[in-house]
Amino acid sequence: MEQEMENIESQASYKATVQEEARDIFGKGNSSVTLKFHDVIYKIKNRKWGFLKNTVEEKVVLNGVTGMAQPGEILAMLGPSGSGKTTLLAALGGKLGGKLYGSITYNGKAFSNAMKRNTGFVTQDDVHYPHLTVTETLVFTALLRLPSSLSKKEKIVHAKAVMAQLGLTKCKDSIIGGPLLRGVSGGEKKRVSIGQEMLVNPSLLFLDEPTSGLDSTTAQRIVSILWELANGGRTVVMTIHQPSSRIYCMFHRVLLLSDGNLLYYGNGSEAMEYFTNIGYAPTMALNPSDFLLDLANGVYTGQSNEDQAINKNKLISAYRNYFDVKFKPVMQDIPDYDKSQGRFEGIGFGEWPTSWSQQFLVLLKRDVKERKYASFSGLRVFQFLVVALITGLLWYKCDISRLQDQIGVLFFLTSFWGGMPLYQAIFTFPQELIMLEKERSSGMYKLSSYFMSRMVGDLPMELVLPSIFLTIIYWMIGLKNNVVNFLCTLLTILLDVLVSQGLGLAIGAIVMDQKSATTLASVIVLTSVLVTGYYIQHVPKFVAWLKYFSINYYIYHLLIGSQYGSSDTYPCHQGQCLVAEYPLIEQMGLHLQGKIMSALALFIMLIGYRLVAYLALMKIGMTKKLG
Numbered sequence: 001m002e003q004e005m006e007n008i009e010s011q012a013s014y015k016a017t018v019q020e021e022a023r024d025i026f027g028k029g030n031s032s033v034t035l036k037f038h039d040v041i042y043k044i045k046n047r048k049w050g051f052l053k054n055t056v057e058e059k060v061v062l063n064g065v066t067g068m069a070q071p072g073e074i075l076a077m078l079g080p081s082g083s084g085k086t087t088l089l090a091a092l093g094g095k096l097g098g099k100l101y102g103s104i105t106y107n108g109k110a111f112s113n114a115m116k117r118n119t120g121f122v123t124q125d126d127v128h129y130p131h132l133t134v135t136e137t138l139v140f141t142a143l144l145r146l147p148s149s150l151s152k153k154e155k156i157v158h159a160k161a162v163m164a165q166l167g168l169t170k171c172k173d174s175i176i177g178g179p180l181l182r183g184v185s186g187g188e189k190k191r192v193s194i195g196q197e198m199l200v201n202p203s204l205l206f207l208d209e210p211t212s213g214l215d216s217t218t219a220q221r222i223v224s225i226l227w228e229l230a231n232g233g234r235t236v237v238m239t240i241h242q243p244s245s246r247i248y249c250m251f252h253r254v255l256l257l258s259d260g261n262l263l264y265y266g267n268g269s270e271a272m273e274y275f276t277n278i279g280y281a282p283t284m285a286l287n288p289s290d291f292l293l294d295l296a297n298g299v300y301t302g303q304s305n306e307d308q309a310i311n312k313n314k315l316i317s318a319y320r321n322y323f324d325v326k327f328k329p330v331m332q333d334i335p336d337y338d339k340s341q342g343r344f345e346g347i348g349f350g351e352w353p354t355s356w357s358q359q360f361l362v363l364l365k366r367d368v369k370e371r372k373y374a375s376f377s378g379l380r381v382f383q384f385l386v387v388a389l390i391t392g393l394l395w396y397k398c399d400i401s402r403l404q405d406q407i408g409v410l411f412f413l414t415s416f417w418g419g420m421p422l423y424q425a426i427f428t429f430p431q432e433l434i435m436l437e438k439e440r441s442s443g444m445y446k447l448s449s450y451f452m453s454r455m456v457g458d459l460p461m462e463l464v465l466p467s468i469f470l471t472i473i474y475w476m477i478g479l480k481n482n483v484v485n486f487l488c489t490l491l492t493i494l495l496d497v498l499v500s501q502g503l504g505l506a507i508g509a510i511v512m513d514q515k516s517a518t519t520l521a522s523v524i525v526l527t528s529v530l531v532t533g534y535y536i537q538h539v540p541k542f543v544a545w546l547k548y549f550s551i552n553y554y555i556y557h558l559l560i561g562s563q564y565g566s567s568d569t570y571p572c573h574q575g576q577c578l579v580a581e582y583p584l585i586e587q588m589g590l591h592l593q594g595k596i597m598s599a600l601a602l603f604i605m606l607i608g609y610r611l612v613a614y615l616a617l618m619k620i621g622m623t624k625k626l627g
Contacts, residue, residue: 079257120197130178392476425504488562502609509616
């Protein structure tokens with residue numbers, strides 16, 4: 001990708017092309033959108049656990065909220081924490097299901113697939129892959145979200161234009177970073193998040209707390225960018241907690257919420273005048289947003305300059321009277337949809353912007369770029385090299401004369417390369433769920449293309465270290481000095497890694513809670529180890545069936561078969577004894593049919609566990625309406 005970027009930049013017309021693209025991006029959106037919402041109500045159920053019985057209470061999060069956002073405007077939704085700002089934003093952005101009532105229209109129509117693709121939604125948390133650079137992040141997004149009618153070169157130019165307009169050129173080659181990895185600043189991360197949505201040139205842009213955690217200067221710069229976007233004809237809707245007075249002046253309209261109730265909706269410049277007219281006038285020069293938040297919290301500084309509790313019901317009633325006079329005539333043309341719950345839920349994405357194969361290839365390249373740092377981190381490589389060295393020293397020159405010790409090292413390899421990949425795979429989907437939800441909700445790719453790219457991308461990275469590990473210790477510990485035996489042992493270890501990884505993926509996808517998933521995995525792993533037959537050979541019949549579900553049992557069987565044949569002997573008190581008659585090996589058997597059955601069982605698990613993981617992710621997607 002870096003070479004492609006250099007080739008494009010070397011062209012004489014590149015700068016002019018970027019400038020032209022930038023004018024299009026900060027110019028008018030695909031089409032103007034007028035957003036109207038009337039009497040929006042949202043309820044959730046809270047379950048209370050009692051000693052004798054459980055009760056379910058219904059809580060109203062939004063209570064009859066009405067307003068409008070027009071092209072060329074910024075609508076800022078203010079209110080204290082828990083007032084319902086984010087819930088309302090999610091409802092307006094088509095991301096909220098459940099008991100949602102009322103009417104929300106976009107140019108007089110309900111939310112549709114076309115509107116979903118013409119809408120940008122920037123979440124409060126900046127969710128990015130930490131090891132990708134700013135350029136890579138935006139280019140990969142462009143390759144996935146922009147339609148196939150554009151060439152790869154045009155998509156890259158489009159991404160560069162977004163970077164230029166958002167002031168990201170200076171940090172284009174810097175990695176995004178994360179909590180434990182130094183990267184770009186918070187303001188730059190937020191601009192990258194905005195840039196990802198601006199790639200599709202949306203007419204309607206939603207932002208949840210875009211200035212959260214930023215200093216006042218950076219926050220003003222972010223809002224200034226949003227003001228420019230709105231000035232180009234877009235409709236911008238945002239939540240914001242406590243803006244400075246300079247930021248407040250850039251809001252065209254303000255909506256004030258308190259406990260889900262509407263206290264004010266109208267021009268930002270008229271808010272102070274409105275509250276003064278109903279008897280709540282500030283006695284000193286105040287930032288308007290500070291004054292509004294005080295009222296939303298039920299606090300008013302009166303003539304005595306002392307905080308006084310106010311009756312918020314009075315503010316609610318006063319606004320309803322104000323609305324009936326000023327805004328009700330404007331809102332009357334909203335179609336009266338039926339009030340059935342869940343009316344705002346999405347119904348899928350329709351046609352995808354790119355083909356399945358394009359999605360797969362882009363996601364595969366992105367996944368390899370990001371995950372290579374974790375898979376081949378210095379700490380992880382050091383861990384496996386140290387364990388390999390210790391293993392080689394402990395079982396150094398452990399030939400067949402020490403058969404019990406050889407069987408022990410094979411069991412260790414079974415357990416080690418079954419446990420490590422499993423515990424690492426458990427965290428895969430829980431850690432990526434937020435990113436998956438974000439990208440899938442915007443219609444970037446199909447779940448199947450994501451899943452397959454993830455599985456294929458894991459293969460080279462997950463199989464390199466076990467191959468190196470076995471190569472280091474195989475001849476050190478005195479296993480059978482034969483290329484065929486080595487290859488059989490290596491293939492068995494790699495199969496152990498892949499099957500165990502599949503089990504970890506399935507557990508993580510089903511549970512999705514890292515602590516609970518780890519606990520469940522520990523129980524499964526310990527049970528699998530105990531029923532293998534190494535620690536106890538005479539397993540009671542009523543639990544003996546568990547071994548047929550044990551990865552360790554089948555892998556151990558194949559490892560023993562990769563080292564010993566039915567005619568092999570070992571020194572014993574009788575002189576030479578058949579390896580096949582050694583108690584543990586005799587129990588497992590060295591016949592070919594048993595090896596084939598073990599391999600077949602593992603291949604079924606290899607596919608089955610991944611299928612379970614995919615179905616679990618699909619269920620989550622259906623629950624969250626990700627399309």
